[in-house]
Amino acid sequence: MATVMLPGSLIALFPGVARRQEVAGDTVGALLDELDAIVPGMRERLVEAGPRLRPHINVFVDGQPADLATAVPPLAVVHVLPAVSGG
Numbered sequence: 001m002a003t004v005m006l007p008g009s010l011i012a013l014f015p016g017v018a019r020r021q022e023v024a025g026d027t028v029g030a031l032l033d034e035l036d037a038i039v040p041g042m043r044e045r046l047v048e049a050g051p052r053l054r055p056h057i058n059v060f061v062d063g064q065p066a067d068l069a070t071a072v073p074p075l076a077v078v079h080v081l082p083a084v085s086g087g
Contacts, residue, residue, distance in 0.1 A: 002031060002061075002076040009082055010046075014039050028059055029068035031078060046080065056083045 004021045011017045017039050025031035029051070036043035048054045051068060059066045060079045072078060 001074070002072050002078050004031060004035060004078045004080065006080050007082055010042075010080065013045065014042065025072055027068065027072055028061065028066050028070045028078065031072055032068070057081070058083055 001022045001024050004023050006017070006019050006021065008019065011019055021035060021038065023031050023034045023038070025034050029047075032043050032046055046054060046057050047068070053059060053067060058081045059070075060081070061070055061072055062076050062078075064070075066078070
């Protein structure tokens, strides 16, 4: 099981959902599928057609940038973060 850390801006859309989720999956894509089974509609907020991560979403597995195909080792910590931009 991986620990998935969700941003406050995302969990605000899903009342009652905890920021920290324990989720099984061997890739980021599989984790997001499993997370969607726990919190219906979550994957739609994170993934667009392709499939690929939405442009404003960053995912890190144990501190390393990741995409949907990135392997997730057991006990990994996965952070889902909104992109920050500005000038």
